[in-house]
Amino acid sequence: MIESQTPALQISQLSKTYGDHFEALKGIDLRVESGDFFALLGPNGAGKSTTIGIICSLVRKSSGSVSVFGHDIDADFANAKRYIGVVPQEFNFNQFEQPIDILVNQAGYYGIGRRVALERAERYLKQLGLWERRWEPSRTLSGGMKRRLMIARALIHEPKLLILDEPTAGVDIELRRSMWEFLCDINQRGTTIILTTHYLEEAESLCRNVAIIDHGKIVQNTSVKALIKQLSVETFVLDTRDELVSAPEVEGYRIAHTDSHSLEVEVVSGQTINPLFAALAEQAIEVLSMRNKTNRLEELFISMVEKKLPETAA
Amino acid sequence: MNRNEIWIAFATIVTREVRRFLRIWPQTLIPPVITIVLYFLIFGNLIGGRIGEMAGLPYIQFVAPGLIMMSVITNSYSNVVSSFYGSKFQRNIEELLVSPTPNIVILLGYVVGGMTRGLGIGVIVTLLSLYFADFSIHNVPVTISIVLLTSMLFSIAGLLNAIFADSFDDISIVPTFILTPLTYLGGVFYSTQLLSDFWANVALINPILYVVNTFRYGFSGVTDINIWWSFAMVGLSITVLFSITLRQLEQGSRLRS
Numbered sequence: 001m002i003e004s005q006t007p008a009l010q011i012s013q014l015s016k017t018y019g020d021h022f023e024a025l026k027g028i029d030l031r032v033e034s035g036d037f038f039a040l041l042g043p044n045g046a047g048k049s050t051t052i053g054i055i056c057s058l059v060r061k062s063s064g065s066v067s068v069f070g071h072d073i074d075a076d077f078a079n080a081k082r083y084i085g086v087v088p089q090e091f092n093f094n095q096f097e098q099p100i101d102i103l104v105n106q107a108g109y110y111g112i113g114r115r116v117a118l119e120r121a122e123r124y125l126k127q128l129g130l131w132e133r134r135w136e137p138s139r140t141l142s143g144g145m146k147r148r149l150m151i152a153r154a155l156i157h158e159p160k161l162l163i164l165d166e167p168t169a170g171v172d173i174e175l176r177r178s179m180w181e182f183l184c185d186i187n188q189r190g191t192t193i194i195l196t197t198h199y200l201e202e203a204e205s206l207c208r209n210v211a212i213i214d215h216g217k218i219v220q221n222t223s224v225k226a227l228i229k230q231l232s233v234e235t236f237v238l239d240t241r242d243e244l245v246s247a248p249e250v251e252g253y254r255i256a257h258t259d260s261h262s263l264e265v266e267v268v269s270g271q272t273i274n275p276l277f278a279a280l281a282e283q284a285i286e287v288l289s290m291r292n293k294t295n296r297l298e299e300l301f302i303s304m305v306e307k308k309l310p311e312t313a314a
Numbered sequence: 315m316n317r318n319e320i321w322i323a324f325a326t327i328v329t330r331e332v333r334r335f336l337r338i339w340p341q342t343l344i345p346p347v348i349t350i351v352l353y354f355l356i357f358g359n360l361i362g363g364r365i366g367e368m369a370g371l372p373y374i375q376f377v378a379p380g381l382i383m384m385s386v387i388t389n390s391y392s393n394v395v396s397s398f399y400g401s402k403f404q405r406n407i408e409e410l411l412v413s414p415t416p417n418i419v420i421l422l423g424y425v426v427g428g429m430t431r432g433l434g435i436g437v438i439v440t441l442l443s444l445y446f447a448d449f450s451i452h453n454v455p456v457t458i459s460i461v462l463l464t465s466m467l468f469s470i471a472g473l474l475n476a477i478f479a480d481s482f483d484d485i486s487i488v489p490t491f492i493l494t495p496l497t498y499l500g501g502v503f504y505s506t507q508l509l510s511d512f513w514a515n516v517a518l519i520n521p522i523l524y525v526v527n528t529f530r531y532g533f534s535g536v537t538d539i540n541i542w543w544s545f546a547m548v549g550l551s552i553t554v555l556f557s558i559t560l561r562q563l564e565q566g567s568r569l570r571s
Contacts, residue, residue, distance in 0.1 A: 059571040078414035092405035108326025109413035111319020
């Protein structure tokens with residue numbers, strides 16, 4: 001009961017300076033509730049991996065505090081580490097070892113005996129589609145398999161907080177979807193998940209809450225729904241049956257002619273699109289399909305980061 | 315972690331280390347055996363026969379303990395330095411660093427892994443040496459304790475080298491430019507009684523001289539130096555290197571950003 005009331009992760013005034021000058025983190029505060037599926041977003045070099053590195057003690061913080069389910073990572077590091085499972089961005093397992101050994105060894109580092117470790121290894125390798133390859137040197141696995149192996153390894157000690165740094169980078173769409181299902185499943189069974197990703201569709205589909213980090217500062221920390229509501233304009237791409245030479249005029253909508261068979265229409269938040277289709281039908285323009293130009297979260301993310309740039313450049 | 319969990323973590327590291335050097339046995343077990351057989355053939359049988367006695371012993375009996383100890387030193391050192399640096403290079407050392415395994419357990423796990431290889435090679439070389447020379451053990455406790463301590467000392471030294479290493483060049487510099495010359499000048503092939511007083515005194519700063527002579531004493535009862543002084547030197551060296559290595563692991567410098 002105590003664990004469910006205590007935040008899964010509490011970060012206070014966390015800062016990290018590399019060398020004498022480069023401030024990767026500038027005193028960030030972050031709270032992730034137990035059971036959450038949380039996205040940590042930000043452009044390259046924003047401080048996401050540094051934050052994750054500090055949480056799992058691969059990076060030494062300059063100041064601030066981090067606690068995991070109430071256990072401070074400095075004062076009570078052994079218990080804090082038990083709660084964390086981490087899937088890093090880069091492959092970091094021994095490429096010459098077999099998947100089964102990688103998992104059993106990792107369990108051993110957490111003090112889990114071989115019998116229990118083998119049972120868990122079998123379960124996770126089967127769930128992640130790696131059981132048939134368990135005796136093969138891990139260097140022979142495909143990129144997607146290696147990534148799944150790192151997920152299995154992170155889960156072998158059954159952590160309550162799973163941190164994934166770009167888990168689906170370079171993974172094909174089908175596999176990405178199956179990994180999403182797997183992550184949703186373990187989240188529903190109680191594991192708190194923190195995810196960094198460049199696929200903002202991923203964050204929008206999976207996560208309930210989100211923090212956007214940029215230049216070492218948290219610029220937004222809210223629910224995904226609340227964040228999407230902030231989006232004032234959405235751009236839709238319409239594919240037309242017939243060739244168009246210019247953009248049609250429709251009152252109340254900004255329409256751009258992008259190529260001979262497609263239009264881009266900006267729709268303000270709260271505005272309906274029925275009149276648009278009625279107007280296009282009057283002008284004998286038949287629409288075959290419609291889609292968002294970019295992911296909604298991506299539009300918002302870009303606008304936030306772009307707004308931030310002049311300030312940080314000054 | 316409780317005692318049982320700590321034991322499991324320690325056993326996991328040691329088992330992984332032993333399996334590593336057994337998996338790559340053509341690189342780890344065969345070359346040192348071939349090297350030592352060649353030493354016995356050349357220095358023992360071919361040249362040794364013409365040298366006659368050294369410090370009152372037939373030359374082959376004089377060099378045999380030194381050659382065995384040389385194998386133990388180089389294999390203990392190279393096992394840990396290559397394994398730990400390999401883990402740093404592939405970044406799988408992070409598997410341990412993110413876990414609750416205490417740093418002292420990481421240190422002891424790697425050191426015992428190195429000792430297992432060093433002592434294993436030592437046993438193989440000792441058995442091979444029986445083919446070339448007849449000898450018995452003069453003092454079993456001294457022989458066993460000095461070989462254990464020496465293996466431990468050089469395993470720790472290998473770990474410290476690996477922690478500081480930033481490239482594969484860095485892990486070959488110490489064995490090539492420090493360990494090998496010290497071994498060759500450490501009384502493996504000659505008695506310091508052959509040296510002038512000045513060079514005999516200079517030789518006393520070489521730690522390998524102490525372990526080789528003490529090991530030789532264990533076999534034959536012959537030594538150039540006081541064996542108790544030797545034990546004190548080895549014990550002190552282990553204490554100092556162990557403390558420095560543990561401090562490096564605790565601070566995480568060269569391992570954590």
